Amino acid sequence: MLHISDNTKPDQSLARFKTIQTLTNKKHYKILNKIIIGISILGFGLLFLPWTQNISGTGAVTTLKPNQRPQSIQSVISGRIEKWYVQEGDFVKKGDTILYISEIKEDYMDPNLVSNTKNQVDAKKQAVQSYESKVASLSNQLRAIESEKKLKLEQAQNKIKQARLKIKSDSIDLIAVNTQLKIANTQYNRSLQLNKEGLKPMTDVEEKRLKLQDAEAKIINQENKLLSSKNDFINSKVEINRIIAEYSEKVAKSESDQFTAKSSQYDASAQVNKLENQYANYSIRNNMYYIRAAQSGYINRALQSGIGETIKEGTAIATIMPSAYDIAVETYVNPVDLPLIRKGEKVRVWFDGWPTIVFSGWPNASYGTFGGKIVAVENFISDNGKYRILIAPDPNEPKWPAQLSIGSGAQTLALLDTVPMWFEIWRTLNGFPPNYYKKDAKPTKEKK
Structure with missing residues (x-):
């Protein structure tokens, strides 16, 4: 360097x-x-210590079934409050009278409305019976007409047979008269010839002429008889047609009267059913003046107060809390945590007013929490922007406190996967949701 x-x-x-x-x-x-x-x-x-992922929620104590929750007692009909039989805080059994109201509609103010309607029903029933008797009488009349028609037709048929036989008899007589005429004419001619020859006297010829004229007269008379027999035969046929037309008219009139009676009978029966319906409605309405408890419970609050106050149909009168109920907890979770919630999963619950020490992530070290099981998951978001979860007590865990009251606060903790603490810190800092997927257990190989 x-x-x-x-x-x-x-x-x-x-x-x-x-x-x-x-x-x-x-x-x-x-x-x-x-x-x-x-x-x-x-x-x-x-x-590197283990940490249990969880989903926390805040809710309140409620009941498991809808019919066990606080309910309002409503009036089915409109009326005027006359008398209260209970006060707030009273315990009532199913069927006990809560309130008595009087009628305010003019259609039902008649005190004898039910009895008058009953009398109308009885009168209409008698009318139905009268029409039934009339229909039966007309049926008997029809059978009588048919029987008489049958006899008349048989009588007319016999007349036709008699006329036919009379025609046949007159025809034979006419033939016999013609034969006599021929014989008389032959005898007359023979007598006349013998008279010309001088063998017969004139008196014998005149006698034969008289017999010839008598035979000619008998022919005319017999022809008249034959024509008269033929006219009787035709008249017998015409009589049959007249009988058929006459009795057809009688049958048609009787059937028309019968159908009219049946129509009146059916109309009366319909009116009977309508009156019976009104009678039943009036009887039921009379029982509605006394408003009764639908189930056993405690009267929480009277929503209507003054005597003489009028109420409408469906108006809430008082609220009742059922005495027998199955306790549960409703809690709310964020939408991002909803896919992790499953029906039947275990949940830890702690209630307001009970001493509790909770270590989130280490459920075994917590104190004062109670076991629960998810029984229902709401599929539509609530008004608070969260999803509602219903939790029931876990039968395998200690029982929940008997002193819990409906509506008290509760907090829940749904347990998920167990991960290292550093992973949970990293997930929380990055805003990631808990583990969505669980590793499936590997299938064991079957022994050969």
Whole structure:
């Protein structure tokens, strides 16, 4: 190295300072140095200790089932408050009367409304029975008409048969008369010839002429009888058509009356059903004047007060807290932590008012916490920007305090993976979420 200049490099070590020389020489400063070195080594070792990742949340004590939570007693109908049977803080059983209200609608103010409606129902039922009797009478009348029609048709058929036989008899008689006419004409001609020859007297010829004229007259009379028999036959056929038309009209009229009676019967039956519906509604409405407790519990607060105050349908009258309920905790977690929450996972819970020492990351060293299990995870974000989680007591852990009241505060800690402490510090400083994935256990090979 070339020595061009006489300037030397200044001493840059800490030993050139007087304070450092003092620390090095004094004994108690040497002990302090050892303590600092020991604390540094201890802090470095703590970085490799196991740390349990967790998700914390804040919530309140509630009930597991919706029907076990504080509820409001509502009025199904509108009315006017007449009398209170309970006061705030009273214990009521299911079915106990809470309040009595009176009617304010003019359609239901009649004190005999139910009995009058019952009388209307009975009257309509009697009308239905009357129509049923009328329908039955018309059915009997139809059967009588059909029977009479059948007999009349048989009578007309017999007349047709008689007319047909009369025609046949008159036709035979006409043939016989024609034969007699021929015989009489032959006898007359023979007598006339014999008279001309002088063998027969004139009186015999005149006698034969009279017989011939009598035979001609019988032919005319017999033809009239035959025509009369044919007319009777035609009249018998016409009578059958008249009978069919007459009784068809009677049947049509009876059937029309029957259908009218049935229509009136069905209309009366419909009115009976409507009146029975009204009667049932009025009877049920009378029972609604007494507002009763839907379940056993304690009256927390009366929401309506004065006597004479009118209320509408669905108006809340008082709040009741069920006496029997399954306790649970509802807590809220951030959206970034929701994918880590699973139904059935274990959760540590501590309540306001109970002495608690919690070491986040070392659950085994905590004191005063209780075990819980996730039973429901809400899939829609709440108004506070977080997701609601419902936690029930873990049956494998000690029971939760019996003195807990609904609505008291609670804090939760959901346990996740176990990682080194340095990893947790690094994750927190970088704003990374806890581990999303868990390593699956390797499947064991089956023995052959």
